[in-house]
Amino acid sequence: MTTSREWHLVRRPQGWPVPDDFRLVEREVDDPPKGYVLVRNIAMSVDPYMRGRMNDAESYAAPYQLNEPMYGGVVGRVEKSQEPALPEGTVVRHGLGWREWAVVPARQCEPVDPTSDGVPPSAYLGVLGMPGLTAWVGVFDIAQARGGETMFVSAAAGAVGSIAGQLAKLAGLRVVGSAGTAGKVDWLRKIGFDAAFNYHDGDVTKQLAAAAPEGIDCYFDNVGGDHLRAALAVIKPFGRIAECGMISAYNEAIPGPDNLFFIVGKKLTVRGFIVSDHSDREPVFRHHVSTLIRDGKLVFEETHRTGIESALDALLDVLRGGKHTGKMVVDLSS
Numbered sequence: 001m002t003t004s005r006e007w008h009l010v011r012r013p014q015g016w017p018v019p020d021d022f023r024l025v026e027r028e029v030d031d032p033p034k035g036y037v038l039v040r041n042i043a044m045s046v047d048p049y050m051r052g053r054m055n056d057a058e059s060y061a062a063p064y065q066l067n068e069p070m071y072g073g074v075v076g077r078v079e080k081s082q083e084p085a086l087p088e089g090t091v092v093r094h095g096l097g098w099r100e101w102a103v104v105p106a107r108q109c110e111p112v113d114p115t116s117d118g119v120p121p122s123a124y125l126g127v128l129g130m131p132g133l134t135a136w137v138g139v140f141d142i143a144q145a146r147g148g149e150t151m152f153v154s155a156a157a158g159a160v161g162s163i164a165g166q167l168a169k170l171a172g173l174r175v176v177g178s179a180g181t182a183g184k185v186d187w188l189r190k191i192g193f194d195a196a197f198n199y200h201d202g203d204v205t206k207q208l209a210a211a212a213p214e215g216i217d218c219y220f221d222n223v224g225g226d227h228l229r230a231a232l233a234v235i236k237p238f239g240r241i242a243e244c245g246m247i248s249a250y251n252e253a254i255p256g257p258d259n260l261f262f263i264v265g266k267k268l269t270v271r272g273f274i275v276s277d278h279s280d281r282e283p284v285f286r287h288h289v290s291t292l293i294r295d296g297k298l299v300f301e302e303t304h305r306t307g308i309e310s311a312l313d314a315l316l317d318v319l320r321g322g323k324h325t326g327k328m329v330v331d332l333s334s
């Protein structure tokens with residue numbers, strides 16, 4: 001038996017989550033039965049979509065159950081194995097995050113190889129994981145970015161946005177990003193964005209129009225609300241919008257854009273997508289992005305918090321913004 005701590009959802013948040021909606025619970029974890037492995041989790045992901053799982057509502061992601069452990073992407077090391085294909089010491093990615101130890105069906109573990117990819121294990125939760133694939137699919141398959149065009153990316157200094165912007169730039173686009181602090185805006189310029197602005201500095205439409213005086217051809221939307229309104233105002237006829245997320249509306253009701261008629265008048269293509277529908281793109285994404293990293297053409301940033309007790313604050317900071325750059329990761333063990 002191994003002692004582990006795990007986060008439970010004990011009450012469904014109304015609006016912004018508060019600490020009383022959650023409980024850190026200690027429990028004993030059994031040895032793995034046949035076909036299972038015992039994994040000591042190394043690093044876990046906190047992602048905006050987890051907020052949706054706290055609601056008891058039908059969605060693309062099943063709701064978390066009350067008084068049960070939450071879950072999500074995590075990387076860990078096999079410590080005890082009842083599956084010959086996953087010997088002790090194998091580093092795996094699996095879906096039982098929000099806990100220090102997990103007994104996982106071997107078929108739900110994906111071995112990863114940080115040494116050969118030259119990245120830390122946490123990279124499989126970010127640039128080489130779900131957010132990286134989201135950025136890649138959103139830029140190439142959904143927005144159908146083409147060299148010579150201009151793309152606007154919101155939440156551009158985050159896990160998805162920072163990779164989306166760099167991929168678009170490497171594909172020959174002019175890239176404009178928005179973020180919520182001066183430090184993030186500076187960082188965006190440093191990693192190759194052609195223009196960047198702080199959305200707290202003033203009207204988003206005015207700032208976007210100044211950063212893209214000739215308009216934009218495509219918009220990678222992570223925010224919705226005022227950012228979507230700005231993109232609709234500035235986008236050119238026949239522009240494309242990749243609807244990746246609308247984080248400004250995850251915790252509070254906000255007014256929708258009042259200029260949706262531009263979709264008609266400008267003959268726009270607006271396409272939402274969920275990354276889990278695009279797992280067939282994983283091999284080509286993985287090869288492309290790991291090559292770009294190895295060649296020093298694409299950089300990735302991670303913000304690390306330490307210990308399972310910090311995981312809830314880490315998620316709340318992702319939702320509120322301002323505190324992390326790149327991918328937010330919680331280190332659980334080394």
Ligand SMILES: NC(=O)c1ccc[n+]([C@@H]2O[C@H](COP(=O)([O-])OP(=O)(O)OC[C@H]3O[C@@H](n4cnc5c(N)ncnc54)[C@H](OP(=O)(O)O)[C@@H]3O)[C@@H](O)[C@H]2O)c1
Pocket residue numbers: 047048049130131134155156157158159160161178179180181184199222223243244245246247248249273274275276317318319320321322323324326327328
């Ligand atoms: N469609 C899919 O399959 C898929 C998959 C993964 C993620 N997503 C979506 O992609 C988006 C980014 O996710 P991520 O994991 O990369 O998170 P992230 O960008 O690393 O973190 C979220 C960021 O959103 C920004 N933000 C929060 N509230 C905002 C507001 N009201 N206005 C403007 N910006 C705001 C904050 O950045 P600042 O500090 O700059 O304010 C915050 O840091 C989210 O909408 C998420 O739901 C979609």
